[in-house]
Amino acid sequence: MSKKLYKDVNGYKIEDRFTGLSNDLKIEMLRKMYEIRHFENEAEQFIIRGMIHGTCHLYTGEEATAVGAICAIQSDDYITSTHRGHGHCIAKGADLNIMMAELLGKKTGYSKGKGGSMHIADVRSGNLGANGVVGGSIGIATGGALTCKMKKNGKIVVCFFGDGAANQGIFHSSINIASIWDLPVVYLCENNVYGMSTSVKEAFNIKRISDRKYAYGIEGLTIDGNDLIEVFNTISYFAGRCRTGKGPVLVESLTYRWSGHSKSDAQVYRTREEIKEWKERDPIKRYREILISRKIITEKDDSDLEKEVMNKIQKASEFARESPFPDPSEVEDDVYA
Amino acid sequence: MLKNNARQLTYLEALREAMQQKMRADNDVYLIGEDIAEYGGAFGVTVGMLEEFGSERIRNTPISEEAIIGIAAGSAITGMRPIAEIMFSDFITIAMDQIANQAAKICYMFGGKARVPMVIRTAGGGGTGAAAQHSQSLEAIVAHIPGLKVVMPSCPYDAKGLLISSINDDNPVIFIEHKLLYKNKKYTNSVPEEMYEIPLGKGDIKKGGSDISIVATSYMVQKSLEAAEKLSLEKGIDCEVVDIRTLKPLDIDIILNSIKKTGKLICVEEAPVFGGFMGEVVAQVSEKGFDWLDAPIKRVAGRNCPVPYSLVLEQEMIPGVERIEKGILDLLG
Ligand SMILES: Cc1ncc(C[n+]2csc(CCOP(=O)(O)OP(=O)(O)O)c2C)c(N)n1
Numbered sequence A: 001m002s003k004k005l006y007k008d009v010n011g012y013k014i015e016d017r018f019t020g021l022s023n024d025l026k027i028e029m030l031r032k033m034y035e036i037r038h039f040e041n042e043a044e045q046f047i048i049r050g051m052i053h054g055t056c057h058l059y060t061g062e063e064a065t066a067v068g069a070i071c072a073i074q075s076d077d078y079i080t081s082t083h084r085g086h087g088h089c090i091a092k093g094a095d096l097n098i099m100m101a102e103l104l105g106k107k108t109g110y111s112k113g114k115g116g117s118m119h120i121a122d123v124r125s126g127n128l129g130a131n132g133v134v135g136g137s138i139g140i141a142t143g144g145a146l147t148c149k150m151k152k153n154g155k156i157v158v159c160f161f162g163d164g165a166a167n168q169g170i171f172h173s174s175i176n177i178a179s180i181w182d183l184p185v186v187y188l189c190e191n192n193v194y195g196m197s198t199s200v201k202e203a204f205n206i207k208r209i210s211d212r213k214y215a216y217g218i219e220g221l222t223i224d225g226n227d228l229i230e231v232f233n234t235i236s237y238f239a240g241r242c243r244t245g246k247g248p249v250l251v252e253s254l255t256y257r258w259s260g261h262s263k264s265d266a267q268v269y270r271t272r273e274e275i276k277e278w279k280e281r282d283p284i285k286r287y288r289e290i291l292i293s294r295k296i297i298t299e300k301d302d303s304d305l306e307k308e309v310m311n312k313i314q315k316a317s318e319f320a321r322e323s324p325f326p327d328p329s330e331v332e333d334d335v336y337a
Numbered sequence B: 001m002l003k004n005n006a007r008q009l010t011y012l013e014a015l016r017e018a019m020q021q022k023m024r025a026d027n028d029v030y031l032i033g034e035d036i037a038e039y040g041g042a043f044g045v046t047v048g049m050l051e052e053f054g055s056e057r058i059r060n061t062p063i064s065e066e067a068i069i070g071i072a073a074g075s076a077i078t079g080m081r082p083i084a085e086i087m088f089s090d091f092i093t094i095a096m097d098q099i100a101n102q103a104a105k106i107c108y109m110f111g112g113k114a115r116v117p118m119v120i121r122t123a124g125g126g127g128t129g130a131a132a133q134h135s136q137s138l139e140a141i142v143a144h145i146p147g148l149k150v151v152m153p154s155c156p157y158d159a160k161g162l163l164i165s166s167i168n169d170d171n172p173v174i175f176i177e178h179k180l181l182y183k184n185k186k187y188t189n190s191v192p193e194e195m196y197e198i199p200l201g202k203g204d205i206k207k208g209g210s211d212i213s214i215v216a217t218s219y220m221v222q223k224s225l226e227a228a229e230k231l232s233l234e235k236g237i238d239c240e241v242v243d244i245r246t247l248k249p250l251d252i253d254i255i256l257n258s259i260k261k262t263g264k265l266i267c268v269e270e271a272p273v274f275g276g277f278m279g280e281v282v283a284q285v286s287e288k289g290f291d292w293l294d295a296p297i298k299r300v301a302g303r304n305c306p307v308p309y310s311l312v313l314e315q316e317m318i319p320g321v322e323r324i325e326k327g328i329l330d331l332l333g
């Protein structure tokens, strides 16, 4: 089947690979977005009830970027994530029970309670980890891509990072090396308008973060990160390009975080109107409406799906609450030096 | 200690007041760092300062620690007196070239012909559940580097006086604040309204005593005071608590004088015990004060692991009152 041209941006002839997907896959993407949304709602409840010892950065409102991008790559490809990592982790196929347990610092969590929200990794599913250091994963992603190239295993890496991270030195030095070595990385900048309280307007003097591609001699563009189909098609296209040895790309995904930056944030730096405007561009609502209008699901299917997901989240929450805390004697386990 | 003023401030308020007063008095003093302007800093230390001093002097930056420190150092050698805020002390590692190879070395490498009057304020320590990359106590790393002064205040009174001295100092000072002290009303104390200096290189006896000397830094000073009080009430043990206050320059005399009196030394710090700063204290005491000791020195410090997330593990990693008490009882036999 010849693929329809989806978009011609900056000369990129991005094909529509979404339309040809099976209905199951299309619905799976909606399910994943619901999982993220409701996982974050439950995490927020934990925060409110004082059950999270540390902090949590919620991904609510940004679901389409993680799900669209991760569904566009192979299940054995790698990703690197950020402090706002729950969405990437879920999209990559992590177990919700084990994730939730980690948030509560339980022994049954991904890091046996040692990492918490900011350090969930699921190496088995190719998730090389959330990261507490802004920009910290950009080098790791680039190294992962070097492995892919040296082992010629055909895999690629999707490196998620925020707009804030794009101003760290490691962004520059890593992307430059990836460019000169043609490493298979999709650098995916989630521009959610703020890095903590600092707006992108304040932190950049360029219109588009993706314009930095010119400095490294690589390809890239800016997309609507709240449009799952656009994310999926773009990342499919660029992942394919990476896989053929054409080097890294820089994609900027425009989105917005609905919640405060972390556990405590009075949000003095933005207005209610702005938040409201962005909530109207809810990525889940947009995608659900498309599926309904294309008769892939009915309203009822949709609400059944959401209920099913909510149940699953409740089960995960119970599992986490009922799990034991680690024993203090485990504190030096996994220490080798 | 000047304690004629009844006004109680938190640690955070004392720090802010030090900066405000210095900025009013000296136009060359400015702030640079992440989220320090309208947000008021991740911990709220700089709240209200943008309104008073404007964005020229409260310089909010992108997330670029290396540049923050480099810019601070460059402006310092050319006539400004920057106060750079690194949100979490863990991230000084990102700026380490600019700290260790540049700021720390310039005066010496240039034969004393340039000075680097800058302060790096940063929040250290754990206990907040922020896990391995946001909870470290890295003071030993910076204290090891010739050319850096290292300050760790344990209470509001010290915080203000030490920060003013640090700003007035013509050399780079790493000023490590503790997250659990910032807003804690339990640790407020009276802070004079006027500007005052506490000289760098002077420790402080936080509680006098005759049975044992507890030498501690930062938040562990508060925990040591609590342990001392408990032991005094419950067992009649009279502990002396010595607050190092400035790791570098180190006031070794105050420690030696204390052990002359008590004959026993226990060192308390939050950082992992291996290679911790207290190793230096122990070495100097054994070189200069061996004759006064009548028992082996003991260290109570963090376990040798990254700071874990889960509360149960974090409490196991970081020393608390109980561990300090136990250390003292073990030492006293
Ligand atoms: C090196 C470093 N500096 C500062 C911080 C504190 N911090 C945590 S998240 C954050 C903002 C990150 O912004 P962005 O990269 O845009 O991600 P977002 O939170 O918007 O998803 C900051 C400043 C950090 N974790 N690491």
Ligand SMILES: [Mg+2]
Residues within 6 Å of the ligand: A162, A163, A164, A190, A191, A192, A193, A194, A195, A196
């Ligand atoms: Mg952002």
